[in-house]
Amino acid sequence: MTTLPQHLLSAADLSRDAALLVLxxxxxxxxxADRPIKKLPTLRGRTVVNLFFEDSxxxxxxxxxxxxxxxxxxxxxxxxxxxxxxGESLKDTALTLEAMGADAVVCxxxxxxxxxxxxHWIRGSVVNAGDGTHEHPxxxxxxxxxxxxxxxxxxxxxxxxVGDVLxxxxxxxxxxxxxxxxxxxxxxxxxxxxxxxxxHWPCAVSYDLDGVxxxxxxxxxxRVQRExxxxxxxxxxxxxxxxxxLDARRMATLPDDAIVMHPGPMNRGVExxxxxxxxxxxxxVEQVANGxxxxxxxxxxxxxxxxxxxxxxxx
Amino acid sequence: MSSSWIIRGARPLGGKPTDxxxxxxxxxxxxxxxxxxxxxxxxxxxxxxxDLHTHLREPGREDAxxxxxxxxxxxxxxxxxVHAMANTEPVADVxxxxxxxxxxxxxxxxxxxxxxxxxxxxxxxxxxxxLGAMADSAARVRVFSDDGHCVHDxxxxxxxxxxxxxxxxxxxxxxxxxxxxxxxxxxxxxxxARLGLAGWPAVAEExxxxxxxxxxxxxxxxxxxxxxxxxxxxxxxxxAKRKGWNVTAEVTPxxxxxxxxxxxxxxxxxxxxxxxxxxxxxxxxxxxxxxxTIDAVATDHAPHALEDKETEWAAAAFxxxxxxxxxxxVAAAMIETGRLDWSGVADRMSxxxxxxxRLTAQGQPLLAGAPAxxxxxxxxARVVVDPSTSASRSRNNPYAGRELxxxxxATFLRGxxxxxxxxxx
Numbered sequence: 001m002t003t004l005p006q007h008l009l010s011a012a013d014l015s016r017d018a019a020l021l022v023l024x025x026x027x028x029x030x031x032x033a034d035r036p037i038k039k040l041p042t043l044r045g046r047t048v049v050n051l052f053f054e055d056s057x058x059x060x061x062x063x064x065x066x067x068x069x070x071x072x073x074x075x076x077x078x079x080x081x082x083x084x085x086x087g088e089s090l091k092d093t094a095l096t097l098e099a100m101g102a103d104a105v106v107c108x109x110x111x112x113x114x115x116x117x118x119x120h121w122i123r124g125s126v127v128n129a130g131d132g133t134h135e136h137p138x139x140x141x142x143x144x145x146x147x148x149x150x151x152x153x154x155x156x157x158x159x160x161x162v163g164d165v166l167x168x169x170x171x172x173x174x175x176x177x178x179x180x181x182x183x184x185x186x187x188x189x190x191x192x193x194x195x196x197x198x199x200h201w202p203c204a205v206s207y208d209l210d211g212v213x214x215x216x217x218x219x220x221x222x223r224v225q226r227e228x229x230x231x232x233x234x235x236x237x238x239x240x241x242x243x244x245x246l247d248a249r250r251m252a253t254l255p256d257d258a259i260v261m262h263p264g265p266m267n268r269g270v271e272x273x274x275x276x277x278x279x280x281x282x283x284x285v286e287q288v289a290n291g292x293x294x295x296x297x298x299x300x301x302x303x304x305x306x307x308x309x310x311x312x313x314x315x
Numbered sequence: 316m317s318s319s320w321i322i323r324g325a326r327p328l329g330g331k332p333t334d335x336x337x338x339x340x341x342x343x344x345x346x347x348x349x350x351x352x353x354x355x356x357x358x359x360x361x362x363x364x365x366d367l368h369t370h371l372r373e374p375g376r377e378d379a380x381x382x383x384x385x386x387x388x389x390x391x392x393x394x395x396x397v398h399a400m401a402n403t404e405p406v407a408d409v410x411x412x413x414x415x416x417x418x419x420x421x422x423x424x425x426x427x428x429x430x431x432x433x434x435x436x437x438x439x440x441x442x443x444x445x446l447g448a449m450a451d452s453a454a455r456v457r458v459f460s461d462d463g464h465c466v467h468d469x470x471x472x473x474x475x476x477x478x479x480x481x482x483x484x485x486x487x488x489x490x491x492x493x494x495x496x497x498x499x500x501x502x503x504x505x506x507x508a509r510l511g512l513a514g515w516p517a518v519a520e521e522x523x524x525x526x527x528x529x530x531x532x533x534x535x536x537x538x539x540x541x542x543x544x545x546x547x548x549x550x551x552x553x554x555a556k557r558k559g560w561n562v563t564a565e566v567t568p569x570x571x572x573x574x575x576x577x578x579x580x581x582x583x584x585x586x587x588x589x590x591x592x593x594x595x596x597x598x599x600x601x602x603x604x605x606x607x608t609i610d611a612v613a614t615d616h617a618p619h620a621l622e623d624k625e626t627e628w629a630a631a632a633f634x635x636x637x638x639x640x641x642x643x644x645v646a647a648a649m650i651e652t653g654r655l656d657w658s659g660v661a662d663r664m665s666x667x668x669x670x671x672x673r674l675t676a677q678g679q680p681l682l683a684g685a686p687a688x689x690x691x692x693x694x695x696a697r698v699v700v701d702p703s704t705s706a707s708r709s710r711n712n713p714y715a716g717r718e719l720x721x722x723x724x725a726t727f728l729r730g731x732x733x734x735x736x737x738x739x740x
Contacts, residue, residue: 113581
């Protein structure tokens, strides 16, 4: 039987079968969201800690809703205003959570690899909810889930990931997961925002957005962080927007069924024009909803077991 | 303080077994009367090792290392002299601090301690420190370095290179362009792209080395490069030497053995400055040490307190310990691969570093009349590295659990045993 590893630290931790198990489980669990009573008893008595060293209301809330729908006890451990901001080490925080009996720790941290270190110090499962410029595996899972529900498949899809690939944990996780699932991924960015070594990734690389769009089934626009705008990675925000932003003119060059994705939060008018974000091609709101289902599936599989039956919800 | 020894059957530089006689701090022709005997059957005798690059952390970070603990670790590693880097608290940028470190070395008595003087005040790269005062002090400083920081201002570097000529000093440059390495965490390449850690490009080292070779040639000075870590650096140093310029370079044991693949664990024990590089770099460094392009092995022994390493990668301190494992790592990287014999190891770990540091009593041939600074090595031994048994106060040892060849059996400092049977004497 396919199972998940103890921790979800990288999208590379997931085999094709494990990734499909998460997506199939999420599909079952998504049905729960359509019911008047959205709660399953599955993780009753289990404790999930949201350990967020960076502010991220969206991701934290998504995990919180997911855990609560599975009836887990949820503790939000925010670094802001806690002992962490007073200089407590990651290790001491981990030992504290361990002492509290956390079954799963969902960790968001500004330093790449922090969840890997955390996994050394606690017995429960660690879920990487975004670490520095490394990975964000549940974002990739929800993106894959969204593609599959909109387009019916992932295998063979041509996916363009556009923007600040260098600093993007979303891009890293998506490239790994989508290639595992058989999609053909191209990353598109100005050369300053591609990492040295990107040629070793399981994807194609392009500097030319206009050349790639007509051959794309999915376009995923990455957020341009404010500090990059002033970091000399490109001359001006306007030039970035002209060369790598997705506006209505560019969107019109996409194949008919192609979808537009964005992990949020968006900079409207920078990497994505408002009319694109609000168009029928856009999956941005669905992505948020799917995030809850996918995170339910991840927590369920890490803490529980195999395929879930949504009829349990009737209980 | 010295005693007399008859060392039976040792193989000097790995050659034919012979008896070595030690009396009154020096090697002598005839067996001294009443000497202690030491059976050295099968052991290789080398001149005592000389480290150009050690962080002893005292004064300031005695929780991580002291002159006492660091020099004991050095003796256990076969060293009879170490150069103590200047990045202490306070910085060794005045005669008072270098004399303090020098005196602590004498008091500890495990090996000679030669303090390195800072090139600039406070290592800030703005104004030359009183290099002459440090040279004239009791510590007789000859090696100057802002190690940990690059002397990046080209004019300041030119002045430093020129100024130390007056007392036959040398500037040991930590080659790292600060702008190209802002926030850098690991070697820039396939691994950094995958791990999402900010890249530390080879060019940040190579550009400074190229510039300083040209500067040294222009002003007719000698220059030494700390911890060269890339294939490109090797090419530049090779080119400068071919030109006949007075350029020397060192490589660390860890850059001869470890690669950036190890960073995959995000274990900060592998976080070091300059960073671990690729396998191609390791191969180029080994070849360069073998052909003499790189003159010396220097440990860059950098002890750190546990809490400075038991963190997430980005928050951790740079550096790894190295004194006790240096000879074994060099044996693994150079002898086991057929690139150097024991004579070559003696040249790169004793003779040449002593010459660069202008240490006349170290790195001498094992002949009568020479100071009895020597180390006996069991070349057939294999040791599994266990950091918990280290004499160092710190445990940031990247070789934990690794089996390495060769073991230091005994070390003699001017005829006095500092290490016997692999333990402090």
